[in-house]
Amino acid sequence: MMMKLNILLVCFFTALVSTNAFAVGDIEAGKASAAVCAACHGQNGISSNPMWPKLAGQHAYYIEKELHDFRSKKRNDPTMAPMVAGLTDVDIENLAAYFASVPSTVEAASADKIKLGEKIYRAGKVDNGLPACIACHGPNGAGSAPARFPRIGGQHAAYLSKALKDFKAETRNNDHQAMMRDIAGRMNNKEIEAVSSYISGLH
Template identity: 45%
Template sequence: MKKIAVICAILGFSAHLVAGDAEQGQKDAAACAACHGADGNTPLAPEYPKLAGQGAKYLAKQLHQFKNGERDNAVMAGQAASLSEEAIANISAFYATLEPQHAAVPDKYIELGQKLYRAGDAATGIPACTACHGPQGTGVDAAAFPALGGQNPQYTIAQLKAFRSGARANDNNRMMRDIASKLSDEQIEALAYYLVGLH
């Protein structure tokens, strides 16, 4: 147990070891559906994230950080405040079982978005996104790296700009802040719209 806690601390996330029950998580997530949709695909507001198919460890990390204030969002802080460890694990497990909906990528974003995602930009020191988020954008849940494929472009744009400005600072070892600081608005937009179709 101590070894797991030390490894988690080094990687930058908490050792929350409660195994989630996806069936119970569907019930626990009833209030979440208002913004994120019953199937986790956010039908009402594109500025909200899709949660369908997101890794359970990543979701649990975000909910804990909304709850303890490490990630700043007034709406989510209120939603997470009363969640128990068990409910967080259950909700995270539930959304991880769902399928994200993808959309067609507008032609004008494919070339630049694909280049950045697959190869990065050596000239400006931007690494390939695939290293942490996988070739199909499914993330690496063991490291709590999020899935990006199918995500709402408006949400992705807002988060990359928040990392770039430092308004969002809950990334491990400043990884996303350092990368986003090198991205132009054009690159952020191309990546965000490329990701909506990635799978």
């Protein structure tokens, strides 16, 4: 219960962060730079491979953060490492601005996973203190740019599942105050797959 309260408090107080702290990139410059991203992330940031994330519609801050983390090797990925090595801070701002400006798409949740996925997303689990995803990511998975919580609604279920399993295994550890590692660690794989499917259909 204490962990759930702490998560809610973090969500609340982080939401007070001013949007003035965000850099504003050049959308057109970002669009030109994004041509090299299309091979994996698709035209306009809609990836065709469900193991690669959609970038379209993601909050600019979050894209900036992840690109900086890839560049500094705080987040390790053999595919992304060479792609970000030559990016300047301005390049990153521009790419983030472009992808944030592009409308995303919504997937279809698997019918057999909706019930459990919705329960985890909206209510969490009382027995082990798992907080509801809705507390930080909102009712439709839009997250919050000012609070620096990413948009997850409509994202590929396969990618969401991989991300949660990576946090659970702590092979990904670039989350703020280990929040996602703690949350994912409180879910079993069946719950992770169910909530990932449910989130993919949110909009």
